[in-house]
Amino acid sequence: MKRILYILSSLAVLGMMAVSCDLTEAPQAEAGRAILFGDEAGLRNYTYGFYNYLPDYGSAHKINVMHDHSAKMNIGVYEQGAYTTATSTSWSWGSIRNVNYFIKYNTDPTVSETVRNNYTGIARLFRAYLYYDKLVTYGGVPWIDKPLDPTDEELYKTQDSRDVIIQHIMEDLDYAAANITTTTITPYSNTVNKWTALALKSRICLFEGTFRKYHANGSTYGAQYLAGCTITANELLQAAADAAKQVMDAGVYKLHTGTVYEAGGRGAYRDLFISDNPVTEEVMLAYSQNKELSVLGEANWYYNSTSYGPHLSMTRAFAKTYLNADGTIYNEKTGTGAYKTFVQETTGRDARLCQTIRGADYTRKDKSGAYVKTAPDMSLSLTGYQYTKYVMDDVGYDNGRTNDNDVPLLRYAEVLLNYAEAKAELGTITAEDWSKTIGALRRRAGITGGDLDKLPTVVDTYLQSTFYPNVTSPVILEVRRERAIELILEGFRLIDLKRWACGSNWQNAPWDGVYIPALDSPIDLNGDGVNDVYVTADANYQKNGTYKSIAMTLNAQQKANKITGDPNGGYLLGYDMPRKWNDNMYIYPVPENVIQKNTNLTQNPGWSN
DSSP states (O other): OOOOOOTTTSOGGGGGSOOOOSSSOOOTTGGGHHHHHSSHHHHHHHHHGGGGGSOOTTTTTOTTOSSTTEEOSOOOTTTTTOOOTTTOOOOOOHHHHHHHHHHHHOOOTTSOHHHHHHHHHHHHHHHHHHHHHHHHHHSSOOOOOSOOOTTOGGGGOOOOOHHHHHHHHHHHHHHHHHHOOOOSOOGGGOSOOHHHHHHHHHHHHHHHHHHHHHHTTTSTTHHHHTTTOOSOHHHHHHHHHHHHHHHHHHOSOOOOOSOSOBTTTBSHHHHHHHOSSOOTTTEEEEEOOBTTTTBOBOHHHHHHOTTSSOOOEEOHHHHTTSOBTTSOOOOSBOTTSOBOOHHHHTSSBOTTGGGTBOOTTOEEEOTTSOEEEOOOOTTTOSSSEEBOTTOOSBGGGTTSSOBOOOEEEEEHHHHHHHHHHHHHHHTOOOHHHHIIIIIHHHHHTTOOSSSSSSOOOSOOHHHHHHHOTTOOOHHHHHHHHHHHHHTTTSSOHHHHHHHTTOTHHHHHOOOEEEEESOSSSEEOSSSSSSOOEEEEOOTTHHHHOTTGGGEEEOOSSEEEEEOTTOTTOOEEEEEOOOOOOOGGGGSOOOOHHHHHHOTTOOOOTTOOO
């Protein structure tokens, strides 16, 4: 049996802890306070419950389902621009109340101060994590640092400014970094340590620093978002860089390297997402899944089944941002001006491309257990770029909750990206910084040329015009390229768009797909001699067609767009799903019923009750 510190399923104390939804509900174990706080075991078991606030088997693999780099077959009310204060229901404070309860009562003098401070540090780390989610979601919110009683005036306070929230978050993380006693890699990366606190600080300060920089003059409601704020963007960016640098200098974590790429779509990068145990040299925090404990994930089911999931598929627009292996910018056309085939476009590229999607050489186990070449499943992939990042290469995992691969929640790679971006935004990044961060990530991805050890000086006009038209710095553009590629599907993209004031990308990003040489003709996508798809506009084709088993019948959403000027007369797949972005969507509204209960709360800019 795999030995694992599985903190989410086996603790009896969880039954005693709070499951509250507002600011006043008390944990059920008031009478057992002495048991909870009277020795280290009680403190440890209580804080184990905080890990329930992290993404789990049902969400860890799909926390980036709303972003501009992927097409999907359906969108939610928020994505349609139809979200209202009446439909908003996510205002919940039970988890913060539970953490505050622990911090208030962790004072028993029979437990040593060092031990108490360690667990209070863990609690304050989670409070910072939870308040960061509030900051991203709602902007300024009430800062509450104690469990409230129904008579407390603070129960009816108004929102505090972003300054107050970020200042308290930094204080919590500084306390956690100073008092959490674990400074080594934790078993299976299932629990936090000192470096987790600093990595989170780099993430959160980078978010808030760039949010302030790009919303100060670049969004409709920027002035209202930042009202009352005096902490500067540069102060926060420096705090992000400093926190990341402490993690880097400590030398506890490093990038997982090894074989850059193995034929079949595997390699050092994808090891991080399909390994049975976390790759702890890089993965700083992970969600564990285990067959023997019946704690299983559903990534294969989500990405590889027609009966589940939104058929999330990478867009061609994003696939084109991956560099060639020699470090040059990718060109989708050959020297003759013809569009490259799927085999050509997934060969000789940044190795992460074919470790994120099914490339031309992708293989997986069939029912007999043999690895066989497997093309994108065009009944699942709306664009032809089918994700594999969290997916086990075995058909046996596809039809239910069966995944036992652990899911990274925090990686050292992110710390490197946080450092590089903070320094780039400050204008203080050096060639040495670049080599240790972006250069290191690209070397891990098999890139052998380009700007690995020196700062880039040339703007990629495609990257700029398609995604970041307001960015003129080649350094910042390349940092953003690297961040999007390295962290794809890990829950960052929509938050990144929000902090960069690039929300309109969500509405305007093309949901385009692979090159199709011809309609009504069988196509062998991966060059293995087997026809993979037959694209047709004939709605009756599958009833009597020769290739009906692989037929893709175009509909109102999925189209083949004729390419003007292609010498071969080809098409690009496309998927139309109207999306709507309004600038008030950078932060969510306070639910109408919440304001009715607490009239001191004010509605967020651009929303009305």
